[in-house]
Amino acid sequence: MARDQHPKQERAQATRAAIVLAAATVFARRGYARTTLDEVAVAAGVTKGALYFHFSSKHDLADAVIEEETRITSERAQATLAEGRPGLETLVRLTLGFTIEIVDDVVVAAGVRLTTEELGDELHVHLPYEMWAEVYLGLLRRGVDEGQLRSDLDPEKVARFLVAAFTGVQSVSNVLTGRADLVPRVREMWETLLPAICAPEQLDGCRHLPELITR
Amino acid sequence: MARDQHPKQERAQATRAAIVLAAATVFARRGYARTTLDEVAVAAGVTKGALYFHFSSKHDLADAVIEEETRITSERAQATLAEGRPGLETLVRLTLGFTIEIVDDVVVAAGVRLTTEELGDELHVHLPYEMWAEVYLGLLRRGVDEGQLRSDLDPEKVARFLVAAFTGVQSVSNVLTGRADLVPRVREMWETLLPAICAPEQLDGCRHLPELITR
Incomplete structure (x- = not known):
């Protein structure tokens, strides 16, 4: 029996990952409220019993998608941060990387959708906002130290606004064009903001x- | 019979208005997908038959709420525009007025929620965005003519970004604090943007x- 333990765990992890991916596909298309566990089970190609073995509710499943989104995007953010470019350039590259991930990666798109729907306390929707605000804050402070940003900049205020503005650019682009114009709209955001923040x-x-x- | 016609029409209009208000209350709290026509009928104190006499579907009802939101906010916008203040001050006062309406008026709050949920083509969600972008554009152009805004400003680009940024400020404030910090966050938006757009x-x-x- 002990010899089977390891392959069994691997299979369980693969099943869990397949369920999270399938859930992301359904959440991204239909949103939280209209997604059913039956649809997710069908999309993942598993029985409802297998699904319930890993996730006890839709809430758990959405939390797993948001956690996975946060993992993917923070890994990419760590890699971009490790390149050691100036603060402002790093900030622009981070939003660029995230924009492309939203368009290309259904888990990221689903996480963004779940965290911008107005679900109140039902999910850990605040996590990505807090993570990004923290990262932006560090980069804005570095940009001030490096002399590229205004010396009188209030990094906390700008970090909070940047998170909100970027969220709004994504959400309006989604409503008006299904994100077809997301990349040029993010570019416009920076073109508008640079005169406000650069020295x-x-x-x-x-x-x-x-x-x-x-792209 | 003809003598009853007028009071009957008035009663029908009052019932329709009560249904729209009740629908706004439910949509604002629960969003589009989780709202049922039964809940709206109960909240409006009408039978489901009376509800169906005025609205054939939840889709119709949500459209009526969005139309009513657009009517309320554009009336207020027209009044602010008629005050004849400089373009930039008018713009700041418009966003201020809208911010307070979102907090105070459930029809406006419901309209904002319905138009930021990701409902695709199911509703006329693009209407308010287009109206605001048009109004902002005119005021930004006036601000450039009046010399308060940078002469090299691209008013169309800034109008688009302002709609998106303001939407994001509302949505993040809602997710993180249930709109408790909405007014200071809108103030921060302007404090950040003014150096970007003012001469x-x-x-x-x-x-x-x-x-x-x-407030």
Whole structure:
């Protein structure tokens, strides 16, 4: 029996991962309220019993998708941060990377949808906002220290606004064009914000940064 | 019989208005997908038959709430526009007025919720975004003409971004604090954006504008 333990655990993990991916596909298309566990089981190709072995409710499943989104996006963020570029360029590259992930990765798209739907306390919807605000704050502080951002910048205020503005750009792009114009809209966000946050003498040197956002 | 016609029409209009208000209350609390026509009928104090006399589906009802939100907010916007203040101050006052309406008026709160949920083509969710972008565009152009905004401003780009940023501020405030911090967050939005859009020599004179946003 002991010899079977390891393969069994691997199979269980693979099943769990397949369920999370299937749930993301359904949540991204239909949102939290209209998703049923039956649909997720069908999409994952598992029995409802197998699904309940891993997740006791839709709430658990949505939390797992949001956690997986946070894991994927924070891993990418860590990699971008490790490149050691200046604070402002790192910030622009982070939002670029996240924009492309939203378009390309259904788990990220589902996580964004679940965390922008108005679900109140039902899910850990605040997690990604807090993570991004923290990362933005560090980069804005670094940008001030490096002299590229205004010395009188209030990094906490700008970090909070950046999280909200980026969320709104995603949500309006989704409503109006199904995210078809998301990349140019994120570029516009930066073109608009740079004169607000760059040190005046640094602005000309920073204007190329939004062009980093291409697919 | 003809003498009864007028009172009957009035009663029908009052019933319809009561249903729209009740629907807004339920949509604002539970969102589109989880709202049922039964709940709306109970909240409105009408029979389901009376409800169906006015609205053939939940879709119709949500459309009526969005139309009513657009009517309320555009009436207020028209009144603010008619005051004839400078473009930038009018813009700040419009977002202030809308912020307070979201907090105070359940029809506006419901309309905002219905139009930020990701419902795709199911509802006329694009209407308020297009209306606001159009109004912002006119005011930004006026602000450039009046010399308070940068002469090199791209009003269409800034109008689009402002709609998205304001939407995101509302949505993040709702997720994180149930809109308890909405007014200070809108003030921060303007404090961050003013250096991006004001003509440099006008900035000091414009810094007081976000303080207009009080309740």
